[in-house]
Amino acid sequence: MKVRKAVIPAAGYGTRFLPATKSQPKEMLPIIDKPTIQFIVEEAVAAGIEEILIITNHQKASIENHFDRSFELEYFLQKNNKTEELKIIQRISSLANIHSVRQKEQKGLGHAILCAKTFVGNEPFAVLLGDDVVVSKVPAIKQLCDQYEQTKSSIVGVQQVELQNVSKYGIVSPIHELSDQFRLTEINSMIEKPAIEQAPSRLAVLGRYVLDPHIFSLLENQTPGSGGEIQLTDAIKRLMPKRKVFAYQFEGRRYDVGNKLGYLEATVDFALNRDDLKEDFFQLLKEKVYRND
Ligand code: UTP
Numbered sequence: 001m002k003v004r005k006a007v008i009p010a011a012g013y014g015t016r017f018l019p020a021t022k023s024q025p026k027e028m029l030p031i032i033d034k035p036t037i038q039f040i041v042e043e044a045v046a047a048g049i050e051e052i053l054i055i056t057n058h059q060k061a062s063i064e065n066h067f068d069r070s071f072e073l074e075y076f077l078q079k080n081n082k083t084e085e086l087k088i089i090q091r092i093s094s095l096a097n098i099h100s101v102r103q104k105e106q107k108g109l110g111h112a113i114l115c116a117k118t119f120v121g122n123e124p125f126a127v128l129l130g131d132d133v134v135v136s137k138v139p140a141i142k143q144l145c146d147q148y149e150q151t152k153s154s155i156v157g158v159q160q161v162e163l164q165n166v167s168k169y170g171i172v173s174p175i176h177e178l179s180d181q182f183r184l185t186e187i188n189s190m191i192e193k194p195a196i197e198q199a200p201s202r203l204a205v206l207g208r209y210v211l212d213p214h215i216f217s218l219l220e221n222q223t224p225g226s227g228g229e230i231q232l233t234d235a236i237k238r239l240m241p242k243r244k245v246f247a248y249q250f251e252g253r254r255y256d257v258g259n260k261l262g263y264l265e266a267t268v269d270f271a272l273n274r275d276d277l278k279e280d281f282f283q284l285l286k287e288k289v290y291r292n293d
Contacts, residue, residue: 001152003145003210004051005119006044006126009112010037011057011103016259025060027130029263031270032277036257037063038092040128045096047142049126053119054100055112064100069093108229113211114219122213124148127232132207133266136252140208143250147184148210153244154236156187157208159254167193169204170233172247178203183249188240192226192233203247205233206254212243 014026021029027037037054044052056063070089077086103115113127126141134140144155158172173189176182189200209232218235225231239245255269256262271281 001123002048003124003126003148004049005123006049006052006128006141007055007113007116007120008037008040008044008052008128008130009055009103009109010060010063010130011055011106011112011115012109013106014258017263023059025056025063026258027060028062028066029257031133031257031263031266032274035066036133037130038066039133040130041067041095041098043134043139043141044126044128046139047126047145049141050097051119052096052098053116054098055103055115056100057102057104057106067093067095067098108224108227108231110219110222110230110232110235113232114216114230117216120213120216124154124210124212127209127211129207131256131258133255133257134206134208134250134252135255135269136250138251140250140252140254141210143252144208144210144248147246147248151184151244151246153246154212154215154239155210155246155248156190156205156236157250158203158247159206159249160202161204163196163199163202166196166199166202166204169193169206170231171199171201172203172205173200174203174247178247178249183251185247187245187247190233190237190240190245192231203249205247206250208250209236211236212239214243215239 010027014021017026028035054063073089101115103112128141140157144157147155170190170192171194172187174185174187176185178185215235218238222230222235225234236245255266257266271277
């Protein structure tokens, strides 16, 4: 069965970006001039996803508004002959069928995914987290969806991280070693934010999943885990004795925009890649670096 639906959890408090996230969602923080969540939605659309559910909370109406039409703004742009801007604005609201549901209490990522149960129904679905923006030839979530077509099993997207960083992520225990040639392996365990000595590998789950709908029955009775939260990782681990779960080492440059340094790096790299900015921005960076020497 083709993966047609995607879930984007965006109901967290975004505490690492306080005070910016006190009254605005971290998913609306822009990389230059585009909110991070738009990069994520565009990735899903480029992968052929038809229906997208964003998990929000009561303070995140700006996410819903961003993907809706804004007739007033469109009228203003049209009246003032701002044709390019008008095109950009109209494109956003026609990207895909975007729905939203509110997570009433922030009980963790696993609980946020459970809020998508009715939307997903009984079909495989993709999950994309906004903290990980990936630049790649083939959209990262498409790479996983393509693997799903072969394996018909849940797949988590992984990449190697530095050993000192394993305790920031969900870490998988692979059956086979992965390399650039062999990117897919079945996994036999998974642990959320392990201490360095407990990590079964350096393969970290980086915000992309394709999941079997059976995960919902496990999430329904999942007890809180790491950080007192209902963890998706724990439910996936409980799925393993019942259904195979694979890890796929996706190709692409991933930016951890959920932390400040990763966010700054993404901003710099994206600016250096934009025709309208790269020359002036490079000049500016050179001057700054030179002055700080
Ligand atoms: P994070 O822990 O990275 O996001 O959760 P956060 O809680 O928003 O940010 P920090 O750590 O406090 O800075 C991973 C993803 O899961 C979502 C978040 O929005 C993020 O996309 N999430 C987390 C929920 O939707 N609901 C939750 O209860 C927790």
